[in-house]
Amino acid sequence: MGVFDRVVDLTLPLVPKPVVRRVASPYIAGEEMEDLLRLAAGLNQEGYRVAAAILGEFVTRKEESTEAVREYEQLLARMGERRIVGYIHIKPTHLGLKLDKAFCLENVRTLLIAARRQQLFVRMDMEDSPCIDDTLDMYYRLREEFDNVGVVIQARMRRSLADVRELAKVKANVRMCKGIYLEPHTIAYTDAELISRNYVRLTEELLGAGCTVAMATHDERLVWEGARLVDRLNVPRERYEFQMLLGVLAPLRRLILDGGHPIRVAVPYGPNWYPYSLRRLRKNPAIAGYVLKSLFK
Numbered sequence: 664m665g666v667f668d669r670v671v672d673l674t675l676p677l678v679p680k681p682v683v684r685r686v687a688s689p690y691i692a693g694e695e696m697e698d699l700l701r702l703a704a705g706l707n708q709e710g711y712r713v714a715a716a717i718l719g720e721f722v723t724r725k726e727e728s729t730e731a732v733r734e735y736e737q738l739l740a741r742m743g744e745r746r747i748v749g750y751i752h753i754k755p756t757h758l759g760l761k762l763d764k765a766f767c768l769e770n771v772r773t774l775l776i777a778a779r780r781q782q783l784f785v786r787m788d789m790e791d792s793p794c795i796d797d798t799l800d801m802y803y804r805l806r807e808e809f810d811n812v813g814v815v816i817q818a819r820m821r822r823s824l825a826d827v828r829e830l831a832k833v834k835a836n837v838r839m840c841k842g843i844y845l846e847p848h849t850i851a852y853t854d855a856e857l858i859s860r861n862y863v864r865l866t867e868e869l870l871g872a873g874c875t876v877a878m879a880t881h882d883e884r885l886v887w888e889g890a891r892l893v894d895r896l897n898v899p900r901e902r903y904e905f906q907m908l909l910g911v912l913a914p915l916r917r918l919i920l921d922g923g924h925p926i927r928v929a930v931p932y933g934p935n936w937y938p939y940s941l942r943r944l945r946k947n948p949a950i951a952g953y954v955l956k957s958l959f960k
């Protein structure tokens with residue numbers, strides 16, 4: 664971590680919440696489900712698919728997970744009613760992974776049944792390294808029962824090539840990302856160039872094996888590499904898409920859409936916006952700098 668990043672890391676939590684809320688607002692649909700549904704419909708009109716998520720992670724009480732499941736069930740029903748072109752993605756630790764794995768598995772299963780009713784899909788996000796084995800294990804178990812479930816692979820993890828080769832055997836639907844959690848060098852690549860090269864290598868393995876791949880990135884070089892791969896491997900539109908986060912590099916998003924590629928925007932909502940916003944701001948030094956300046960005003 665560079666000096667600036669360390670300063671950002673230490674001082675962002677001191678910034679008053681209303682300031683963080685204002686600056687982070689482009690990254691979140693709002694606090695209510697209706698905010699999400701309205702924004703999703705607008706994105707659909709422009710030609711984007713949507714990945715909806717309720718903000719929350721690493722819960723400490725089972726009731727929080729149960730509440731999240733109820734809210735996700737309602738969300739799936741509303742998305743179905745309004746014919747939103749989209750799916751939901753969930754964080755396993757939001758659904759109780761750290762509290763009780765069997766409980767978490769049942770929660771995801773409940774959502775998969777609700778999603779199947781609406782012909783919708785559920786992707787399990789990948790969180791920090793202690794969650795990877797359990798999340799993949801849940802994925803393989805659920806994959807035996809459901810077609811509408813997907814998982815995520817992080818290019819920064821050294822283990823990912825082996826994981827990808829296992830996932831290829833079940834023709835998994837995989838989101839490829841660099842990985843947002845900073846992990847130790849013993850288990851993760853820390854060199855940015857190497858992470859990008861690994862991203863391309865893993866994506867090629869997955870596409871070549873007939874998997875469906877969502878390339879989640881705002882890195883234009885990786886978008887270029889992804890477009891090159893789908894062209895070279897003659898991958899049909901049903902088997903790939905690009906993904907970006909709401910509020911990040913919208914002009915690049917537009918270029919991908921105008922280039923004729925399928926693209927999905929990940930749109931989070933909910934009252935638990937604060938930790939998510941801090942993570943987004945940490946990734947964006949220009950905005951984080953602006954926020955920090957407000958501390959000293």
Ligand SMILES: Cc1cc2nc3c(=O)[nH]c(=O)nc-3n(C[C@H](O)[C@H](O)[C@H](O)COP(=O)(O)OP(=O)(O)OC[C@H]3O[C@@H](n4cnc5c(N)ncnc54)[C@H](O)[C@@H]3O)c2cc1C
Binds near residue numbers: 790840880906942944
């Ligand atoms: C749809 C989606 C789903 C994801 N799911 C997961 C997941 O399940 N598990 C996981 O570990 N990670 C996930 N990530 C995060 C991902 O792993 C990366 O941390 C993040 O996308 C940054 O990597 P990048 O490929 O965009 O490249 P970078 O090189 O980090 O970014 C390229 C440029 O994009 C801009 N940028 C990137 N991210 C942000 C941001 N958050 N805010 C502001 N500007 C930004 C910057 O200007 C940067 O220069 C997801 C990302 C996306 C887009």
